[in-house]
Amino acid sequence: MSKITRIPTANLPYAEWVALRKTLVYKGMVGGSDASTLLGLNPWTSKITRWNQSVGTANMKNIDNEIMFHGRLLEDYVADLWQYWTGDPIEMIDNYQSKTKLRKSIRRNSIFINEKYPFLFANIDRQITKHDEMSGRGVLEIKTISGYNADKWEGGIPPYYIAQIQLYMLVLGYDYGQFAFLKDGRHMDVFTVEANQNIQETILIEGEKFYNSVQEARGIIDIEGVQGNTNDAYRLISHLEPDVENEYKIDLDQFLSFKHKAMLDRVKIDSNEEITELTQHYIQYRDDEKVAKSGKQLAMQQIKQILLHRNAQEVDFGDSGKIVWGKTFNVRYKEVKKLNF
Numbered sequence: 001m002s003k004i005t006r007i008p009t010a011n012l013p014y015a016e017w018v019a020l021r022k023t024l025v026y027k028g029m030v031g032g033s034d035a036s037t038l039l040g041l042n043p044w045t046s047k048i049t050r051w052n053q054s055v056g057t058a059n060m061k062n063i064d065n066e067i068m069f070h071g072r073l074l075e076d077y078v079a080d081l082w083q084y085w086t087g088d089p090i091e092m093i094d095n096y097q098s099k100t101k102l103r104k105s106i107r108r109n110s111i112f113i114n115e116k117y118p119f120l121f122a123n124i125d126r127q128i129t130k131h132d133e134m135s136g137r138g139v140l141e142i143k144t145i146s147g148y149n150a151d152k153w154e155g156g157i158p159p160y161y162i163a164q165i166q167l168y169m170l171v172l173g174y175d176y177g178q179f180a181f182l183k184d185g186r187h188m189d190v191f192t193v194e195a196n197q198n199i200q201e202t203i204l205i206e207g208e209k210f211y212n213s214v215q216e217a218r219g220i221i222d223i224e225g226v227q228g229n230t231n232d233a234y235r236l237i238s239h240l241e242p243d244v245e246n247e248y249k250i251d252l253d254q255f256l257s258f259k260h261k262a263m264l265d266r267v268k269i270d271s272n273e274e275i276t277e278l279t280q281h282y283i284q285y286r287d288d289e290k291v292a293k294s295g296k297q298l299a300m301q302q303i304k305q306i307l308l309h310r311n312a313q314e315v316d317f318g319d320s321g322k323i324v325w326g327k328t329f330n331v332r333y334k335e336v337k338k339l340n341f
Contacts, residue, residue, distance in 0.1 A: 002116035004172065009123075010109035020111070024121055028054050028214025029113075030207040031121050035167040036160035038206040043160065047242045051210065055217040057234045074182065075142045079105055079126055082140065082180040085190050087330035092188070104130040105140045114171045117204065119211035122171035128178065133329075134192070139168045139177035146184055153181065157191050163203065165193050170200045213240050268314040269307075275315055278303050279323065279333050300329055 009017050024031065036042040037050045052058035083103055084095035095102065105126040112122040128138035141161070145153065152158045157179055165177040179191040217237040224236055271279075282299035307313060307325055315323040321332040 001173070002114055005113045005115070006108075007111040007113070008109065009111060010107075021123070022060055024111070025050075025054055025060065026056065026218075028211040028218075029119055029121050030167070030203075030210060031123060032164035032167050035203050035207070036163040038210055039163055039202065041159045041163055047210075051214065051242050052234075054210075054214045055233070055237060056221065057237070074144050074185075075125060078142045078144065078180050078182045078188070079140065081182075081188055082142075082178075082190060085180070085188065087190075087324075088332050089188070102132040103128065112171055114173070117171060117207070119207050120167060120171050120203075122168045124168050124172070134176050134178075136175060137172075138174050139165055139172065141165055141168075141177065141179050143179055143181040144183075144185075145181055153183075157193065162193060163199070166196060166199045167203050167207075169193075169195045170203060210242070213242070216240055268316050269310050269312045271315050271317045275303060275306060275323075276317070278306075279315075279317075279331060282331055283333055304329070 007020070009020065012020065021031065025034075030038060033042075034050060037045055038047055040047065049058060053060045081092065081096070082105070083101045084092045086092060086095065086102070094100075105128050108124060108127050110123075112124075114120065124139050125142045126140040128134070128140050131138065141164070143161070161179065165179070169175070169177055175195050177193050179193070180188070181191070182188050217240045220236050221233050224232075278299050282296060282303065303315070303323065304325060307315070307323075313325050317323075317333060319334075321334050323333070324330045
């Protein structure tokens with residue numbers, strides 16, 4: 001297992017953290033938000049702009065605003081709700097009130113560099129240390145969104161965030177990550193992303209190419225002694241600038257999350273008496289802590305077997321709700337009649 005260096009940032013004021021990140025950028029290193037830029041997925045900046053910022057021929061702006069400030073303050077709040085989330089807001093509230101935590105995460109407040117990929121760095125929001133449905137550690141990213149950009153999340157996670165979390169998983173050697181997002185301060189959802197070898201290999205190829213180009217350009221600038229004179233420096237190194245016309249073209253389809261891509265193609269079946277009865281058993285086992293956990297698992301496995309046999313991933317109960325079996329098994333069912341066992 002490769003060594004991972006941790007640079008603590010817990011006690012750094014925000015301005016000093018930004019300065020530290022700039023130092024890494026000036027070396028040509030690639031962070032999570034840079035991954036989408038190198039892959040042509042960033043709607044706010046380009047690879048050429050990022051390259052010129054790294055070599056010193058363009059200024060890096062300190063981007064911070066009220067929305068970002070509130071987003072940072074809300075991280076702990078959203079991470080707290082994530083511990084209780086099941087896919088059903090009512091269940092989340094019940095879990096919260098009863099303090100039934102399904103998973104745990106911790107802040108790492110660090111920048112991580114893997115010696116195997118010295119040109120990449122990760123600055124994650126949180127590390128998942130315990131999960132009810134996933135094994136091992138994972139990355140937890142917190143996103144707060146407002147109505148004006150909510151459409152970017154329709155049908156799945158925006159590709160630029162997929163690139164970000166794939167880089168984080170690559171650096172840390174994790175197999176999965178989750179996005180917990182809060183819309184307009186009141187609607188929450190959780191998306192799961194698994195490590196994708198194709199995406200990560202692309203990040204490695206493009207990241208190393210970018211890093212080597214920046215290092216070569218900075219070497220020329222140092223030798224020629226033209227630091228600070230952006231015009232002279234650019235004339236000397238412009239031939240190294242990324243060629244966006246002939247660069248690798250990304251297949252956007254691979255950046256759709258597995259969960260939400262499946263939702264677009266999911267096979268749905270109507271409920272029947274057998275599935276309804278099993279679902280009622282599942283709900284009662286889930287809600288009654290005194291009933292053995294094995295009963296809930298048995299009901300869930302029986303429902304899954306029916307879905308597998310029908311080659312389906314969703315059960316439709318009409319107005320009563322639905323069962324969705326994607327990366328997780330979510331039961332949303334109302335008007336459940338308690339059964340006597």
